[in-house]
Amino acid sequence: MHARSALFDLYGDHLRTRGGSAPVAALIRMLEPLGVRAPAARTAVSRMVAQGWLVADPTPEGPGYALTERARTRLDEAAARIYRTDPAGWDGRWQVRVLSPIADRVRRERVRNQLRFLGMAPISDSTWISPHHSGEVDQLLLDEAVPVVSFSATDAAPSSLLLKAFDVDTLAAAYRTWLAEAGELVATGPVSDEQAFVVRSELLHSWRKFLFTDPGLPAVLLPADWPGARAAAFFDEHADRLRPAATRFIDQCLTREGATP
Missing domain, CATH: 1.10.10.10 (Winged helix-like DNA-binding domain superfamily/Winged helix DNA-binding domain)
Structure with a gap:
C-alpha cells in the first residue's frame, strides 16, 4: 500500500x-x-x-x-460517498461544467483526475457532468484558475452519450471483480486487533478506489441487479464487523507512551 x-x-x-x-x-x-x-x-x-x-x-x-x-x-465528502451517508435523493438535475482548454498537459491531467474523483464524467474534452452537486468541484476549478461555465439541466432519460461517459458496463465488471477479491481477503478472518485493522484497511483501500470511477449514479439510472449494490452491502457488512477490533488497535497506538521511532 x-x-x-x-x-x-x-x-x-x-x-x-x-x-x-x-x-x-x-x-x-x-x-x-x-x-x-x-x-x-x-x-x-x-x-x-x-x-x-x-x-x-x-x-x-x-x-x-x-x-x-x-x-x-x-x-x-469522501466518507459520505464511501459509506453513502447522504440521505438526499437525486433531484433529476445534472450538474454541468464546461471548461476552457488547459494547454499544460500535467495541469490538465491533474484537473481531470480530481474531477473524476469528485464524481464528474467527461462527455467531451471540455464538458463534464455529474448527478450530484459538489462544492469541491467549483473550488478546484477556482484554485486551478480554470475558466468555466456552470449550469444544471434535466434529462428525463440518459442518452447513450451519458451512459458512455460513465462507462456503466466497465464499472459493473469492476464491482464483480472487487467482490471476488474482497471475499478472499476477509475469508480467513483476523485473530488479533492489529490483523483486524490491516484487513479492514486493505478492504477500505480497495473500496475507496471506486471514488475515482463511480460517480454515484442514482439507482433509477442503473441496470437492474446492479453489482455495485451487492458490493456496497458486502463492504458495509465487513467494515462494520471489523471496526471494533480495528478501533481498539488505533486506541492502543494513540495512547502508547515511548520515544518517537
Missing part, C-alpha cells in the same frame, strides 16, 4: 473523527502493520504538509500533524 494513500485512509477513516490530529510516532505505529516503514511515513507526512492537507500540531508525545480545513472538507 502506498504510504500517502495509507495515510489519507488513516486520517479519513479513524483520525478525522478523533480531532483530526496525531503524533508522528503514533502515525508510524499505525502505518507499520500496513508495510509502511518509518522513513516512508515521514516522507508522506511531509508531502501532505507541502500539498496543504496537513499542518504541524505539537502533541505531548512530540511532533504531530492535524488535518487542514481543506483536508477535512475532502475527507468528509
Whole structure:
C-alpha cells in the first residue's frame, strides 16, 4: 500500500473523527502493520504538509500533524460517498461544467483526475457532468484558475452519450471483480486487533478506489441487479464487523507512551 494513500485512509477513516490530529510516532505505529516503514511515513507526512492537507500540531508525545480545513472538507465528502451517508435523493438535475482548454498537459491531467474523483464524467474534452452537486468541484476549478461555465439541466432519460461517459458496463465488471477479491481477503478472518485493522484497511483501500470511477449514479439510472449494490452491502457488512477490533488497535497506538521511532 502506498504510504500517502495509507495515510489519507488513516486520517479519513479513524483520525478525522478523533480531532483530526496525531503524533508522528503514533502515525508510524499505525502505518507499520500496513508495510509502511518509518522513513516512508515521514516522507508522506511531509508531502501532505507541502500539498496543504496537513499542518504541524505539537502533541505531548512530540511532533504531530492535524488535518487542514481543506483536508477535512475532502475527507468528509469522501466518507459520505464511501459509506453513502447522504440521505438526499437525486433531484433529476445534472450538474454541468464546461471548461476552457488547459494547454499544460500535467495541469490538465491533474484537473481531470480530481474531477473524476469528485464524481464528474467527461462527455467531451471540455464538458463534464455529474448527478450530484459538489462544492469541491467549483473550488478546484477556482484554485486551478480554470475558466468555466456552470449550469444544471434535466434529462428525463440518459442518452447513450451519458451512459458512455460513465462507462456503466466497465464499472459493473469492476464491482464483480472487487467482490471476488474482497471475499478472499476477509475469508480467513483476523485473530488479533492489529490483523483486524490491516484487513479492514486493505478492504477500505480497495473500496475507496471506486471514488475515482463511480460517480454515484442514482439507482433509477442503473441496470437492474446492479453489482455495485451487492458490493456496497458486502463492504458495509465487513467494515462494520471489523471496526471494533480495528478501533481498539488505533486506541492502543494513540495512547502508547515511548520515544518517537
